[in-house]
Amino acid sequence: MNLSTENTLAQPVGTTLDRYIMRKQAEFGFATGELSQLLRDLALAGKIVHRDVNRAGLSSIIGSMGQHNVQGEQQQRLDVEANIRFIRTLTNGGEACAILSEEEDDLIQTGNVQGKYVVAMDPLDGSSNIDVNVSIGTIFSIYRRVSAVGGPATRADFLQGGRAQVAAGYILYGSSTMLVYTTGHGVAGFTYENSLGEFFLSHPRITIPATGPVFSCNEGHWFDYPQYVRDFLLQCKQQRMSGRYVGSLVADYHRNLFTGGIYLYPPTAKNAAGKLRLLYENFPLAFLIEQAGGRAETGEGPVLDLEPVDFHQRSPLFIGSPELVARLLSETA
Numbered sequence: 001m002n003l004s005t006e007n008t009l010a011q012p013v014g015t016t017l018d019r020y021i022m023r024k025q026a027e028f029g030f031a032t033g034e035l036s037q038l039l040r041d042l043a044l045a046g047k048i049v050h051r052d053v054n055r056a057g058l059s060s061i062i063g064s065m066g067q068h069n070v071q072g073e074q075q076q077r078l079d080v081e082a083n084i085r086f087i088r089t090l091t092n093g094g095e096a097c098a099i100l101s102e103e104e105d106d107l108i109q110t111g112n113v114q115g116k117y118v119v120a121m122d123p124l125d126g127s128s129n130i131d132v133n134v135s136i137g138t139i140f141s142i143y144r145r146v147s148a149v150g151g152p153a154t155r156a157d158f159l160q161g162g163r164a165q166v167a168a169g170y171i172l173y174g175s176s177t178m179l180v181y182t183t184g185h186g187v188a189g190f191t192y193e194n195s196l197g198e199f200f201l202s203h204p205r206i207t208i209p210a211t212g213p214v215f216s217c218n219e220g221h222w223f224d225y226p227q228y229v230r231d232f233l234l235q236c237k238q239q240r241m242s243g244r245y246v247g248s249l250v251a252d253y254h255r256n257l258f259t260g261g262i263y264l265y266p267p268t269a270k271n272a273a274g275k276l277r278l279l280y281e282n283f284p285l286a287f288l289i290e291q292a293g294g295r296a297e298t299g300e301g302p303v304l305d306l307e308p309v310d311f312h313q314r315s316p317l318f319i320g321s322p323e324l325v326a327r328l329l330s331e332t333a
């Protein structure tokens with residue numbers, strides 16, 4: 001029987017994430033498989049959270065926990081549940097020696113002292129959308145530790161700077177669940193196939209269009225925005241661009257990655273440094289966007305050049321199509 005008949009009869013299911021990671025690992029002669037295993041562990045935790053997100057309305061994991069995290073934000077049950085799932089999976093996986101999470105004040109030493117990597121994560125992004133069935137996500141950033149293997153991780157392992165990330169990505173729990181990541185060699189996207197319980201390669205080389213029709217920001221903060229941001233947004237409207245804002249960073253970012261566009265979270269009266277967190281929101285998304293041909297800026301320079309000093313520090317974020325970010329920055333001049 002010839003191949004095309006075979007393929008018609010039994011349509012190939014595609015490349016699984018596992019197989020893709022193995023293939024990529026083989027490309028890097030020095031790779032030892034630990035980073036590959038860590039990526040697989042993140043995908044496994046993502047599958048579990050995908051399951052829980054999908055049936056959230058039927059279970060007890062909706063609603064608030066009635067407590068606040070280190071940023072003073074009300075924690076949702078699913079924030080805490082996702083946090084536990086990722087910490088447990090990464091601890092059992094053995095490759096991450098420590099974790100920094102949005103939902104925890106300080107580092108979590110996993111006990112995997114032989115582990116060579118540390119993970120900074122936003123276990124559940126878009127918390128305000130959890131109970132209303134709007135797309136939410138998980139964001140992660142991976143560094144090779146600088147502290148001695150065999151001992152506990154240190155602050156320095158997490159404060160190496162955005163350009164020291166060895167991998168970064170996100171999982172989007174939307175109409176379909178997708179995992180998108182980079183190890184510094186381009187950006188690839190995988191779609192989750194429920195019935196087979198596998199992520200399959202669906203977007204081998206993601207690049208962002210140079211410009212696009214969309215601007216995304218919370219205009220409810222209009223009166224708090226710096227003048228240059230207001231001027232830029234007025235221009236977008238005069239050009240009849242479309243305003244799109246889901247209110248989940250991962251979802252807004254993911255849309256703009258494919259359509260072209262710009263996401264803005266400027267400094268506001270409430271948060272002079274913006275709302276979004278540098279280590280587990282802005283750094284990983286900036287690494288991805290630069291790998292996809294886009295730009296990520298703070299208004300005072302590239303996000304990836306910012307010196308991190310604190311685990312939960314915030315920074316402004318202007319991210320997306322390079323021509324739109326350049327136009328925004330031209331307003332600051």
Ligand SMILES: O=P(O)(O)OC[C@H]1O[C@](O)(COP(=O)(O)O)[C@@H](O)[C@@H]1O
Nearest residue numbers: 122124125126127128218247248249
């Ligand atoms: O309600 P605002 O001010 O528009 O903020 C929305 C932004 O805050 C976030 O929810 C912050 O992330 P968390 O949900 O992980 O805390 C982003 O996902 C989103 O883009």
Ligand SMILES: [Mg+2]
Nearest residue numbers: 122125126281
């Ligand atoms: Mg977030």
Ligand SMILES: [Mg+2]
Nearest residue numbers: 102122124125
């Ligand atoms: Mg979060």
